[in-house]
Amino acid sequence: MLEPNYLKHTIICFFSQRGFLLDSCREKDMLGSMADIKIKINTDREVMVKQGDSLYATLADAGVFVPSACGGRGGCGLCRLTIPNGVESQPFTKPEKHWLTDEDRTSGVRLSCQVKVLNDLHVNIPEQLLKVKACQTQVVSLRNLTYDIKEVRLKLLKPDNMEFKPGQYIQVRIPPYELSRLPIFRTYSLANDPAESGEIELEVRYVPNGISTTYIHQYLKEGDFLSINGPHGNAFPSDGPGNIILIAGGSGMSPVKSILLDMVARREKRTVRYYFGAKALRDLFFVDLMREIEKKLADFRFVPALSEPMPEDNWSGERGLITDVVARHLPDAKDTMAYLCGSPLMIDACLKVLKSKGMTDKHIYYDKFA
Numbered sequence: 001m002l003e004p005n006y007l008k009h010t011i012i013c014f015f016s017q018r019g020f021l022l023d024s025c026r027e028k029d030m031l032g033s034m035a036d037i038k039i040k041i042n043t044d045r046e047v048m049v050k051q052g053d054s055l056y057a058t059l060a061d062a063g064v065f066v067p068s069a070c071g072g073r074g075g076c077g078l079c080r081l082t083i084p085n086g087v088e089s090q091p092f093t094k095p096e097k098h099w100l101t102d103e104d105r106t107s108g109v110r111l112s113c114q115v116k117v118l119n120d121l122h123v124n125i126p127e128q129l130l131k132v133k134a135c136q137t138q139v140v141s142l143r144n145l146t147y148d149i150k151e152v153r154l155k156l157l158k159p160d161n162m163e164f165k166p167g168q169y170i171q172v173r174i175p176p177y178e179l180s181r182l183p184i185f186r187t188y189s190l191a192n193d194p195a196e197s198g199e200i201e202l203e204v205r206y207v208p209n210g211i212s213t214t215y216i217h218q219y220l221k222e223g224d225f226l227s228i229n230g231p232h233g234n235a236f237p238s239d240g241p242g243n244i245i246l247i248a249g250g251s252g253m254s255p256v257k258s259i260l261l262d263m264v265a266r267r268e269k270r271t272v273r274y275y276f277g278a279k280a281l282r283d284l285f286f287v288d289l290m291r292e293i294e295k296k297l298a299d300f301r302f303v304p305a306l307s308e309p310m311p312e313d314n315w316s317g318e319r320g321l322i323t324d325v326v327a328r329h330l331p332d333a334k335d336t337m338a339y340l341c342g343s344p345l346m347i348d349a350c351l352k353v354l355k356s357k358g359m360t361d362k363h364i365y366y367d368k369f370a
Helices: 055-061 094-099 102-106 211-219 250-266 287-296 322-329 344-356
Strands: 036-041 045-050 080-085 109-111 121-124 133-144 149-158 169-174 184-189 199-205 225-232 243-249 272-278 300-306 336-342 364-368
Touching: 036 055, 045 055, 055 121, 094 109, 149 211, 149 225, 169 199, 169 211, 184 199, 184 211, 184 250, 199 211, 199 250, 243 250, 243 322, 243 344, 250 272, 250 287, 250 336, 272 322, 287 300, 300 322, 322 344, 336 344, 344 364
Parallel strands: 036 121, 243 272, 243 336, 272 300, 336 364
Antiparallel strands: 036 045, 080 109, 080 121, 133 149, 133 225, 149 199, 169 184, 169 225
16 A cells, blocks of 8 residues: 555646646655745835746736736746846747847846746836736626627726726736646737726737637636736827827727727817728728717728729729828828837837838837737
């Protein structure tokens, strides 16, 4: 018969909350806890955590929410933090080599999603991030905007409000379900008017086999509860030079919708043009809302463009890639500021067009969906 402590000398591997494999640990009872690790935050705060998960996930468990556009997968480079000591033995990963400059690496900057918590460490975190809080929400409505984009409205419960600015986003905690036995975080742009109190709105495009989007499109129901944190990211400035160009595609509509509703509330007087790219008529949504905004703003025009319209669409509007449409409509952009939201390929292509028209980097804001 095996002795009660037969597992004492077994090499045990665990998977943590976010799915990262912990180092093998000896002399641990399977029913016991992992060693406590101390994380020193800035100069005046310490938290005790468990060993082995990523720093990004560990800080989230401790109530410190580092921004990320990819849910901590190394795909965006936003979760960078300065770590003065404690990770010297961990080599830079491939995502870190991609996102971090030589200067970043020599000054102690790391991607928190790539760093494992294996021993005591010290991390510097901007004070504004320490103010980001978790919030419990309840799904009040779900609506299909297209065949692959769903509108999700969440009622804020605790706390019951969230102040944000147009262009910012939240992180949503997706609970364990059939496709993932572990919870994950994914980011979504806020789509509603920042002045709206008590509820927030998201537009989520379905990605086949995507853990988060499959859950939201196929499992999430009205009345369900979701945990979120935020807001994160930089807002689109409400003031600036000359005219405004907005470019988006698909669920990139979300932050642009928020920006436009804020403009309506502020009675924006500048010239605003919104170029929205889609494949076919079935990919367009919120067209009626955009036409309403055209009536409310002093000089706003919504320009949808279809790259592959179907014969039955009977489309008489702009055709072609959104980059070509922007190039045709925009003769000069020297006194213009722009906000872009969509896929990395679309944004990179649009950046080339805008810069060729005279726009400078400091007047271009964009959100690449990882």
